[in-house]
Amino acid sequence: MNNFTKAVFSSAIALMTATQAYAETKIAIGFTSLADNAANLVAIEKGFFEKHGIEPTAISLRSGSVVVPGIVSGEIQVGTLTAPTFIQTLDGGLGLAIITGLSETNAANKNSGLIVRDDSGIDSVADLAGKSLGVGSVGSIITVATREWLRLEGIDTANTKLIETPMGQLGDTLRTGNFDFTTLPEPLLSRAISGGGVKQIANPFASLPEGKPVMVNVVSKAWAEENPEAAKSFQMAIQEATVWALDNQEEAQEIIAQYLGLDPEKVKQTQFPTITDTASAEDMRWWVSAMEDQKMLRSEVDPAQEILQ
Numbered sequence: 001m002n003n004f005t006k007a008v009f010s011s012a013i014a015l016m017t018a019t020q021a022y023a024e025t026k027i028a029i030g031f032t033s034l035a036d037n038a039a040n041l042v043a044i045e046k047g048f049f050e051k052h053g054i055e056p057t058a059i060s061l062r063s064g065s066v067v068v069p070g071i072v073s074g075e076i077q078v079g080t081l082t083a084p085t086f087i088q089t090l091d092g093g094l095g096l097a098i099i100t101g102l103s104e105t106n107a108a109n110k111n112s113g114l115i116v117r118d119d120s121g122i123d124s125v126a127d128l129a130g131k132s133l134g135v136g137s138v139g140s141i142i143t144v145a146t147r148e149w150l151r152l153e154g155i156d157t158a159n160t161k162l163i164e165t166p167m168g169q170l171g172d173t174l175r176t177g178n179f180d181f182t183t184l185p186e187p188l189l190s191r192a193i194s195g196g197g198v199k200q201i202a203n204p205f206a207s208l209p210e211g212k213p214v215m216v217n218v219v220s221k222a223w224a225e226e227n228p229e230a231a232k233s234f235q236m237a238i239q240e241a242t243v244w245a246l247d248n249q250e251e252a253q254e255i256i257a258q259y260l261g262l263d264p265e266k267v268k269q270t271q272f273p274t275i276t277d278t279a280s281a282e283d284m285r286w287w288v289s290a291m292e293d294q295k296m297l298r299s300e301v302d303p304a305q306e307i308l309q
Helices: 003-023 035-045 064-073 083-091 141-152 167-176 188-194 221-226 228-247 249-260 264-268 281-293
Strands: 025-031 054-060 078-082 096-104 112-117 133-135 162-164 181-185 198-202 213-220
Touching (some): 025 035, 025 228, 035 054, 035 078, 035 096, 035 213, 035 249, 064 078, 064 083, 064 096, 064 213, 083 141, 083 281, 096 221, 096 228, 112 167, 112 188, 133 141, 133 167, 141 181, 141 281, 167 181, 167 188, 167 198, 181 188, 188 198, 213 221, 213 228, 213 281, 221 228
Parallel strands (some): 025 054, 025 078, 133 162, 133 181
Antiparallel strands (some): 078 213, 096 213, 112 181, 112 198
């Protein structure tokens, strides 16, 4: 074997070894039970992650309160969070960063709604003054978005009492009278209404400014710094999955139903979420401002350095 052949052979072996190692990059993705996770689920099911050298593991988690410690501990590498929950991690100095967007606000999107009991006597926004709001957590996107919407509608939220209830139980708990109203995303909204006894009277998210991040994919900054190629590959996979999902919405809804354990036909009856793979610092600052107005932050937060390019 001459020197040129040896060099070519050695290069080929090195390339094969690097490719094999790259192809074995394992990423555990913790996701919550919302249709906004469409791009993640599509990327898993349609092989976009494997195409970019990632071996994904999907882990269903009930809320951001579980996702955050999972990322910090390293049990999962990527987790889905709402924009306000992510901002709270910045406020707490947890060292997390946005790796991709997932969904954003859109006035035409009907995938959420504010509901009350049929017999509550609440029929308009004005009737919500002084009433109690059911939320998954005090810092949730439901809390921030609903209170901001109430403020925009001229309702003083100082007397709006917040009642914490597990997200998946908000619809059922509303019926028992533990609180007066709540805002739910799909598929929880349709599930609550189909159960009877409640009605939708508004859609707070549709009244918010367009294009503000709703859900984002988050990683630890330390992991991203240690795994720059894997982080970039994840971003490319989500970008491709987002395009595919928008072009194949019905099949994407079947995938959503599969991973969330829902009836595919019922999911198809709901509006497809407004998905996006991007999240800008400027749009994240809108949430920061709303949370500052609601006295939810203890420090100055600037998301500009916490969005991976």
